[in-house]
Amino acid sequence: MRSLTLLATLLAACLAARSVAAGELALPVHPARVVSMNLCADELVLRLADRDQITGVTWLARDPRGSSVFAEAVDVPRTRGLSEEVLALHPDLVIAGAFTTRSAVGMLTRIGMPVLELGVPGDFDGVRAQIRKVAQALGHPDRGEALVADLDRGLAEATVAPRLLRALVMRPNGFTVAPGSLGDAVIRAAGLVNVAAEIGRDRLGQVPLEAAAFAEADLIVLDDASTETPSLADALLHHPVLERLRQEGRTVSIPNRLWNCPGPQVAEVVKRLAEAARARTAGYPLPKTGEHFLPAGTLQ
Amino acid sequence: MNAPLSPLVQRSHPGRWLVPSLALLVAILVIVSISSGYAAFDVPAAAADWLAGRNTLQALVFWELRLPRALLGALVGFSLGLTGAVMQGYLRNPLADPGILGISSAAALGAVIVFYSGMAGALSLALPLGGIAGAAGAALAINLLAMRGTGTLGLILAGVGLSSLAGALTALALNFAPNPYAALEIVFWLMGSLTDRSMDHVWLCLPLMVIGWLMMLSTSRALDALSLGEDTAASLGFDLVSVRLRIVTGAALTVGSGVAVSGAIGFVGLVVPHLVRPLVGARPSASLLPSGFAGAALVLIADIAVRLLPARPELKLGVVTALVGAPFLIGLLFHHRGRG
Numbered sequence: 001m002r003s004l005t006l007l008a009t010l011l012a013a014c015l016a017a018r019s020v021a022a023g024e025l026a027l028p029v030h031p032a033r034v035v036s037m038n039l040c041a042d043e044l045v046l047r048l049a050d051r052d053q054i055t056g057v058t059w060l061a062r063d064p065r066g067s068s069v070f071a072e073a074v075d076v077p078r079t080r081g082l083s084e085e086v087l088a089l090h091p092d093l094v095i096a097g098a099f100t101t102r103s104a105v106g107m108l109t110r111i112g113m114p115v116l117e118l119g120v121p122g123d124f125d126g127v128r129a130q131i132r133k134v135a136q137a138l139g140h141p142d143r144g145e146a147l148v149a150d151l152d153r154g155l156a157e158a159t160v161a162p163r164l165l166r167a168l169v170m171r172p173n174g175f176t177v178a179p180g181s182l183g184d185a186v187i188r189a190a191g192l193v194n195v196a197a198e199i200g201r202d203r204l205g206q207v208p209l210e211a212a213a214f215a216e217a218d219l220i221v222l223d224d225a226s227t228e229t230p231s232l233a234d235a236l237l238h239h240p241v242l243e244r245l246r247q248e249g250r251t252v253s254i255p256n257r258l259w260n261c262p263g264p265q266v267a268e269v270v271k272r273l274a275e276a277a278r279a280r281t282a283g284y285p286l287p288k289t290g291e292h293f294l295p296a297g298t299l300q
Numbered sequence: 301m302n303a304p305l306s307p308l309v310q311r312s313h314p315g316r317w318l319v320p321s322l323a324l325l326v327a328i329l330v331i332v333s334i335s336s337g338y339a340a341f342d343v344p345a346a347a348a349d350w351l352a353g354r355n356t357l358q359a360l361v362f363w364e365l366r367l368p369r370a371l372l373g374a375l376v377g378f379s380l381g382l383t384g385a386v387m388q389g390y391l392r393n394p395l396a397d398p399g400i401l402g403i404s405s406a407a408a409l410g411a412v413i414v415f416y417s418g419m420a421g422a423l424s425l426a427l428p429l430g431g432i433a434g435a436a437g438a439a440l441a442i443n444l445l446a447m448r449g450t451g452t453l454g455l456i457l458a459g460v461g462l463s464s465l466a467g468a469l470t471a472l473a474l475n476f477a478p479n480p481y482a483a484l485e486i487v488f489w490l491m492g493s494l495t496d497r498s499m500d501h502v503w504l505c506l507p508l509m510v511i512g513w514l515m516m517l518s519t520s521r522a523l524d525a526l527s528l529g530e531d532t533a534a535s536l537g538f539d540l541v542s543v544r545l546r547i548v549t550g551a552a553l554t555v556g557s558g559v560a561v562s563g564a565i566g567f568v569g570l571v572v573p574h575l576v577r578p579l580v581g582a583r584p585s586a587s588l589l590p591s592g593f594a595g596a597a598l599v600l601i602a603d604i605a606v607r608l609l610p611a612r613p614e615l616k617l618g619v620v621t622a623l624v625g626a627p628f629l630i631g632l633l634f635h636h637r638g639r640g
């Protein structure tokens with residue numbers, strides 16, 4: 001009998017939860033306890049919100065490898081994006097990514113938590129819109145405008161090279177930047193052509209190393225990290241083939257944190273790429289595949 | 301459980317041309333492996349560029365991508381085939397194989413601890429040494445069990461236990477590794493791959509492997525004597541302590557350094573001696589070199605197959621070898637049970 005009562009109570013609770021989810025919840029105008037469940041949301045929250053509004057960010061926000069706001073995140077409570085952790089923080093606004101921690105976000109939505117989901121912008125307009133959206137949700141639209149102005153100022157400062165150079169991005173595990181993504185927009189803004197569009201990428205966007213070597217890219221953009229904490233994924237970017245291109249000045253390293261997420265920091269990537277392209281057109285003759293591109297014996 | 305003795309007295313040489321023809325097959329497969337890849341380029345011209353010392357891009361790809369991949373396939377395959385043949389002879393156990401006995405997974409554990417802690421960055425030789433330390437631990441444990449008289453299936457079960465333990469500890473070590481990519485790389489260590497290796501890896505494992513091969517090959521006559529039983533072998537004047545030591549050290553050196561650069565590729569050492577034995581007879585010494593070359597051929601074929609198959613990202617080598625090897629193992633187990 002007791003178990004029957006328990007079952008009935010549970011059923012009632014489930015029905016109640018469903019009925020809450022059915023009605024659209026309005027986001028609070030000026031949230032006081034914001035919890036972010038995605039690194040890119042962390043970055044915008046840490047840039048836009050008052051410190052006392054921020055109740056939790058992800059553990060990734062403190063990682064200097066991937067986070068552009070690792071210093072600001074030091075004294076903020078962190079979660080691993082689990083629904084229990086988030087609930088324990090009693091948030092009045094949860095900001096999540098549209099593709100991460102899906103089951104936790106689903107749970108939070110079901111129990112009636114106000115959740116703002118952020119997509120993955122594919123161009124600079126998308127970045128501006130996302131900054132404004134988060135700033136609005138945090139109750140600081142003015143700061144959003146200021147951040148967008150920062151981004152635009154950064155983009156305006158980049159001086160593109162006089163010639164259109166070909167660039168290929170190589171990330172850990174040989175992943176590249178697909179056409180139509182923000183990374184592709186960044187490359188084009190720097191006055192470069194994204195070679196990934198023409199060489200055979202598999203459906204995951206991975207480029208075999210030898211295909212990268214023969215892609216006739218003027219500039220290979222390496223998203224490489226320090227070798228202190230090694231992995232096979234990162235070791236690929238230190239393969240002798242890429243090391244040799246690096247010695248010839250045909251590569252440029254861009255830290256992962258600068259273009260991991262949409263934000264004003266991507267303007268810095270545009271600036272660095274444009275600068276590398278200018279150095280490449282000014283300082284080095286551009287060799288073609290098959291020609292000698294280095295005097296014999298200059299390498300170990 | 302002993303191998304049938306009759307072929308011992310046959311003394312015929314059906315395998316006179318076997319080793320040269322297998323060596324030729326491996327040479328051809330090395331060339332095929334060098335010619336297959338993801339970018340079309342003129343391989344003979346690249347090889348000519350490299351031989352002439354011209355620093356062209358195609359010479360670089362030939363020397364740092366295609367050649368090391370093919371050489372490592374041959375080296376690792378030879379090591380696994382040879383070690384399998386030696387293990388099967390020494391343990392008088394048709395199911396013995398560095399993968400099944402847990403030596404490969406233990407080697408992967410050793411290599412993982414050394415690589416992800418950053419020790420291999422400071423001293424590159426640390427990577428094969430870590431693999432060798434892991435392999436040596438497992439080989440010693442198996443040897444102790446064998447000395448205590450553990451039967452065929454008992455040893456295999458102990459190996460299964462050791463494999464699972466080493467695999468779990470590898471996963472644990474990878475989860476504790478500070479690099480965010482580490483946890484995803486367990487597939488490489490447990491299934492093996494030769495993708496994007498470089499000549500550095502060849503130089504790292506080649507000398508250690510050759511020493512291990514020589515140690516194991518030096519026990520071939522003792523293995524023949526051991527097929528008559530340990531007491532007989534001892535009475536024939538073989539120093540069994542020295543034989544054990546050479547086999548354990550040799551297996552650890554070859555498998556440990558191989559796994560450290562290619563991950564653990566399973567089933568090669570199991571399948572190959574059984575394929576070779578009908579051609580050379582049951583005498584253990586006769587199967588050593590042919591097993592080595594056949595192992596090299598098998599790994600090279602698997603590695604060519606993963607590049608030709610349309611599956612992307614590329615399949616791990618262990619997937620292909622297990623597709624061949626696992627049904628083989630199950631068949632052997634049934635056969636073995638049938639014989640009691």
